[in-house]
Amino acid sequence: MKEQLVDTIRYDDVSKPKTTYSDIIKGIQEETKEKKEILVLPKDGTQIEDAKKVKQVVMKTVDPGKENIKILSIRRSGKKGVIIQTNSNADKDKLMTGLMKENLEKEGLKLATTGKLLPKIIIFSVDRNEDMEEFKRNIYRQNLKDTSITEEQFSEGCKFKFTTGRRENKYCHKVFEVIPEIREKIMEKEKVYIGWESQFVKDYMGVSRCYNCQRFGHVAKVCREKQPICAHCAQNRHTDKDCPNQAKEERCANCFKFGKHFRHSTHDKDCPAYIHALEKTIYKTDYSKN
Template identity: 30%
Template sequence: MEAESASSKRRREDDDADVVFSETLPDSIEYSFDADINRLTKVISACKITMSRQSEMIDIVSRLQATFRKSLIQRRVSQQTADIASTLADVQTALQSVTAKLSATEAAPPALSYAQAARSKIVEKVKVPSGKSVAPVPRSTVVIIPKPDSPLKTADETKTTLMKVLDPQKYGLRLDRVTKTGKSSIRLESEKSDLTKIPAAILEEAGLAIKLQGKSFPRLSILDVPRNLSPEQVKEALVSQNFHDASDQVLHLANEHLKVLFRFGNREGANCNWILEVHPEVRRYLLASRRVYVAWNACRVNDHIRVTRCFNCQKYGHHSTNCKSDIQCGHCAEKHETKTCPNPDRDPTCANCVRFGHKGDVVKHKATSNTCPAYLKRLDAKISNTDYGL
């Protein structure tokens, strides 16, 4: 094989140097080049040539050095530009990934912690006197009343007339309950039908009118409140101490729709209990807090829902002070006072269940029982007629 010529060898070395140079561009290359330039300048200066020629050669060397430095800078800038472009591509990919994750997060409901989930369940249900929590069932409720000039005088007459002129099948109505709600009016309830769509014209022809059943605001019980506070002071403390992280809307509703109604429970001691009437959003906020702060006290807060029962006749809906019915025992359902019942050892009999036509084991409980079917029916109606905002 023929020996490699000097020029070929020099070109090959130059090509190899370009590869290394383009890939790494080490500072040692620049240093080595400067050293060679300096040596070349010294050699030129030592040569015995005219001053003009020597100056021209040194000028050529200087321009060569400047050209090299310019080329070096361009190569470095090019490499840095490539690095920046690569980094920007990585950043763009990362941003696209983050955007996709954010979109998925916005589309899906936020994950709740165990504590948040537990609180959410508490707020979405209503705690009843038995200690259980029940979920309110949305109902459409209307009241049918006779018009002022109608000859209808009783609730039974109103119901009979309504059944003659209104065909549930024709209008796709699914009624869950029809009850008397006054001397001559009846209430219709449905979980699956919008009763407000009952044609008013049909009722008017029969001397009837439809009235929307307005729902009341929910009530809360606040326990262990300092007894020396007035209702106004209790409200002021509740609003100022408990809504620091609430939205402006909830704070406004607390100011406008939080009413301190009355005290209940223990009449002695330094603390007492209060009943509040609040907007549904205010109820949600306070129950989620678990406790509320009034002055120096951390107070328990619960739903307050009660079904009024007369101690005289055991019927629901009125107090004994306004009772006009015959007396009836809450233990045996006979006509005497509960506290003087002569049959304490006899199995109890519920006066209300007997009145509603129940028989057998269904009636074997006291009128005060929290499991009484008549009581649970009334409790369910009470919850349905309260606006919990759920």
């Protein structure tokens, strides 16, 4: 599955039909539907400042054995959050309502269900100067007008996110965030018709990587690390542009940090840390219309 996943996110050669992303993730998405998760965060103004303390408070306040709750896992989520994964909706409801919820709130915590990310699609080889509003209108009128999706629903449910490709090129690739209903109709097609042209379209899968600390899931402008981590040698206090070890073999900053096999580039698409980050994104993305 990992090999297929990596192959799917490589879209340099769009002239050849490839396995669709939905084919690869069917099994994963079936499992995702059964995941029962609760996000626990500290309330504003409390003395609880990190995820470790949140976890300690949760485990002190809730006794799964006494309350007959089946917990699959409890793990960190960001700097301050903890995610509790239960075995069933009934177990989840026990935590989200009644006395247990009240006790957790008294300890300075708040509970919420974990949200899902919307899927993204990528449309290839678009003129960089294309008017985006007209572009979106043509996507709908030439491809989705005869479906159950109304133009208003399309306008609200399809948001342009960003452009990829070399900046000096006239043509680029456009990435849109869409609701599952729109994604399903679009992905039934190999190409979409837009104006006088047709463009290849497929699921977009990418993970943001911070160019300061090299970790996945955020970007440099919101990074909390004070010292940069080099993407070439995995050492701190300098960037890859200023790296004194340029003549030496590359070391993956993420794999080096966690004691994994690191004799590859931090940018490598076959990097185990990158693949793991992609899989986590799959779990967080809602591909279901229901």
